[in-house]
Amino acid sequence: MTPTRRDPPPRVSPRQPRDPRSMGGPLLAGAPVAVLLSVVGLLIVAMGTLALGTGALPLRLGGASGPGASGGGNGVSHSATPSGVINVPSQEAVGARVPGTLVYAKDGNIWLESRGTVTQLTSDGNDSMPSFTPDGTNVLFIRTRYIKGLWNSGNGGMAYYAMNVPSVMEVPTAGGTPKRILDGNYNPPGRGQWMAWIREPVLSPNGRTLAIATDLPDPTKGDVVLKLYDLNTKTVTDPKLPEVQPLGHQDPAWRPDGKVLAYVYNNRDGANGAPQIYGYTPATGRSAPISTAGYLHPSWSPDGKYLAVTKTSAYGTDVAILNASTGAEITLLTHDGASWAPVWSPAGNQVAFLHVDGQVVDLRLVELAGSYGSWTPGDTLDLTQSAGLDSVSRPGWFIPADQMPAATPAGGGASAPGGSPPSSPSPS
Numbered sequence: 490m491t492p493t494r495r496d497p498p499p500r501v502s503p504r505q506p507r508d509p510r511s512m513g514g515p516l517l518a519g520a521p522v523a524v525l526l527s528v529v530g531l532l533i534v535a536m537g538t539l540a541l542g543t544g545a546l547p548l549r550l551g552g553a554s555g556p557g558a559s560g561g562g563n564g565v566s567h568s569a570t571p572s573g574v575i576n577v578p579s580q581e582a583v584g585a586r587v588p589g590t591l592v593y594a595k596d597g598n599i600w601l602e603s604r605g606t607v608t609q610l611t612s613d614g615n616d617s618m619p620s621f622t623p624d625g626t627n628v629l630f631i632r633t634r635y636i637k638g639l640w641n642s643g644n645g646g647m648a649y650y651a652m653n654v655p656s657v658m659e660v661p662t663a664g665g666t667p668k669r670i671l672d673g674n675y676n677p678p679g680r681g682q683w684m685a686w687i688r689e690p691v692l693s694p695n696g697r698t699l700a701i702a703t704d705l706p707d708p709t710k711g712d713v714v715l716k717l718y719d720l721n722t723k724t725v726t727d728p729k730l731p732e733v734q735p736l737g738h739q740d741p742a743w744r745p746d747g748k749v750l751a752y753v754y755n756n757r758d759g760a761n762g763a764p765q766i767y768g769y770t771p772a773t774g775r776s777a778p779i780s781t782a783g784y785l786h787p788s789w790s791p792d793g794k795y796l797a798v799t800k801t802s803a804y805g806t807d808v809a810i811l812n813a814s815t816g817a818e819i820t821l822l823t824h825d826g827a828s829w830a831p832v833w834s835p836a837g838n839q840v841a842f843l844h845v846d847g848q849v850v851d852l853r854l855v856e857l858a859g860s861y862g863s864w865t866p867g868d869t870l871d872l873t874q875s876a877g878l879d880s881v882s883r884p885g886w887f888i889p890a891d892q893m894p895a896a897t898p899a900g901g902g903a904s905a906p907g908g909s910p911p912s913s914p915s916p917s
Contacts, residue, residue, distance in 0.1 A: 547650040575607045576874040589888030592619045594879035617882045620691045625887035629690045632658045654684045700741035712737040715752045744793045751787040780816045788833045797831035797840045808842045822866045835888040850878040
């Protein structure tokens with residue numbers, strides 16, 4: 490089902506969860522504005538980041554609603570190619586130029602692409618939002634499963650609901666059976682059973698802390714905001730970062746040194762969305778703006794000094810680079826109004842991103858030319874062709890040490906200068 494523009498629901502009372510009949514679920518994290526524009530015909534650009542419709546929305550059982558009535562999976566796009574097929578350029582065309590492995594989602598499954606060869610990693614049909622663990626040995630992702638929920642009907646009684654409940658899963662990149670890390674099934678004492686939202690899991694560089702957008706541990710008492718899950722203690726921590734209710738947060742991204750967590754603070758300017766990138770410093774518990782309004786999907790450069798981001802405008806979405814210390818826009822890497830969700834190569838010299846042509850989403854790559862910190866767009870490569878990738882799942886990228894270039898380039902053959910990443914954001 491194609492997401493459509495909606496006004497966000499009223500904030501939920503601490504005593505009463507969202508009424509699932511009202512389509513009042515959490516906001517679609519990372520919704521690519523370019524895809525929405527291609528489907529609904531150049532609607533207001535930034536409101537796409539606030540679109541609803543992930544396919545995990547609980548529906549009241551009875552009548553036409555029921556198991557499966559909410560559509561297929563977790564917001565996964567339908568492909569232009571047959572299920573189980575991804576067209577990529579030949580190995581000779583991209584293999585030598587694209588080291589490491591990329592991960593993305595299509596048709597509810599997780600895929601790996603390495604040197605022009607594609608491998609299907611999962612086959613459940615309900616998987617999305619993959620990211621590599623820091624050592625590249627595993628992939629984290631969101632999987633939904635059907636559960637028959639029982640909750641307040643809104644008229645003082647109880648009713649049954651069809652729920653696609655999300656969980657954080659982990660699967661080895663070498664293949665194997667995924668295991669559940671964190672579950673969104675909410676089963677409080679008593680007769681009710683409900684669900685929490687979990688989106689965009691990314692693991693800290695030290696491998697201990699999972700950043701997620703969620704309303705856990707109690708979905709009846711808050712919005713979908715940035716929270717931290719400790720893999721050792723199995724506890725969810727709420728840093729209580731500022732939000733515009735009920736818009737919440739999205740797009741968590743750890744700086745490579747683990748000292749700052751970038752995320753998107755969702756806001757609005759009248760009827761328009763106004764997403765803004767913030768930085769949260771766990772050591773101090775403080776957050777501060779990194780960018781002005783109009784940016785989302787942050788991805789750090791390997792040295793932590795820059796961010797590849799999605800820039801929204803009246804013409805669509807494009808990929809840009811920002812200075813992570815000042816928030817200044819350094820360069821615009823695309824100019825088509827149809828590109829979003831960048832991931833910076835761990836080698837530093839390329840940026841991959843999603844791109845839509847008509848209603849078909851593919852993965853592209855732009856090489857960084859020019860001098861370090863003053864990049865210009867170089868060659869653009871198609872990493873998939875007519876693949877129909879999941880438009881709300883950001884790609885991930887891992888390069889093992891033995892595939893890294895001899896001298897880690899920052900772009901245009903120029904190596905990144907030495908030194909530490911910028912200091913942690915200061916509170917405004």
